Amino acid sequence: MLEVSPVRAFSDNYLWLIRAPDDRGGAVVVDPGDARPVEAALEQHRLALKAILVTHHHPDHVGGVQALAARHGAGVFGPARERLPCEYRPLDDGDVVSLADLGLEFHVMAVPGHTLGHIAYHGHDSLFCGDTLFSAGCGRLFEGTPAQMLGSLDRIAALPDDTRIYCAHEYTLSNLRFAAAVEPGNADVLDTLEAVRELRARDGITLPTTLGRERRINPFLRCQEPAVRAAAEARAGTPLPGPVDVFAVIRGWKDEFR
Ligand SMILES: [Zn+2]
Numbered sequence: 001m002l003e004v005s006p007v008r009a010f011s012d013n014y015l016w017l018i019r020a021p022d023d024r025g026g027a028v029v030v031d032p033g034d035a036r037p038v039e040a041a042l043e044q045h046r047l048a049l050k051a052i053l054v055t056h057h058h059p060d061h062v063g064g065v066q067a068l069a070a071r072h073g074a075g076v077f078g079p080a081r082e083r084l085p086c087e088y089r090p091l092d093d094g095d096v097v098s099l100a101d102l103g104l105e106f107h108v109m110a111v112p113g114h115t116l117g118h119i120a121y122h123g124h125d126s127l128f129c130g131d132t133l134f135s136a137g138c139g140r141l142f143e144g145t146p147a148q149m150l151g152s153l154d155r156i157a158a159l160p161d162d163t164r165i166y167c168a169h170e171y172t173l174s175n176l177r178f179a180a181a182v183e184p185g186n187a188d189v190l191d192t193l194e195a196v197r198e199l200r201a202r203d204g205i206t207l208p209t210t211l212g213r214e215r216r217i218n219p220f221l222r223c224q225e226p227a228v229r230a231a232a233e234a235r236a237g238t239p240l241p242g243p244v245d246v247f248a249v250i251r252g253w254k255d256e257f258r
Helices: 035-045 065-072 146-157 172-182 187-201 211-217 226-236 243-256
Strands: 003-009 013-019 026-030 048-053 075-079 089-091 096-099 104-110 119-123 126-130 164-167
Touching (some): 003 035, 013 164, 035 048, 035 065, 048 065, 104 146, 146 211, 172 187, 172 243, 187 211
Parallel strands (some): 048 075, 075 089, 126 164
Antiparallel strands (some): 013 026, 104 119
16 A cells, blocks of 8 residues: 655645655655645655656646756656646656656556646556546536546546545535535435534545545536436536536536535
């Protein structure tokens, strides 16, 4: 099992620090939007930064990449279809990031939707998915279409139930409030909302989540469920022909939900 620590940045970002197994002393960071908290975590855990994995081009995911790469000589990996503010090894769907010295290997999945070139890193029963899947939610569609995002979520949903999902933001509580509005009869949503409310009141971290849990509580993974479909149709005031239409309605609803 991977040892992964959350590094907090900005108001609600997590920059995930992955430790090489077997005390090899090296580490990998995912989406370092800010170099400073990463430097502090490396120092605290006495780790050498060997690689940087980037999921997409937004500043809160890449802001610290250049400084960290320069200071530590760490290799940078990122999406081939986007531009990052430094040199990096471009990755596309099906590529493999093999960090043999660290005993780590990740398979790249193209997950367009939040941005067009967004990628996710899958390996060691874990998924680092940036702003694609959140606990009980999904990323906003800044560049892609509902069909693209739903296609990406469907591919993620095909991974095993026990896959640990490392999302880049602590949005779980507000997402669950929305999930409860979509599915007021979903006991898993209501129970999780209660638990997350308590956890967040103590400033606890709700991640990683698991895919099995997300299948039960995440409305964006449940577009085929009759209750989610009915809620979307009530919201739209019209019958919706398929899951992409259901997804588009609940994504638009979430954008306005307070
Ligand atoms: Zn983003």
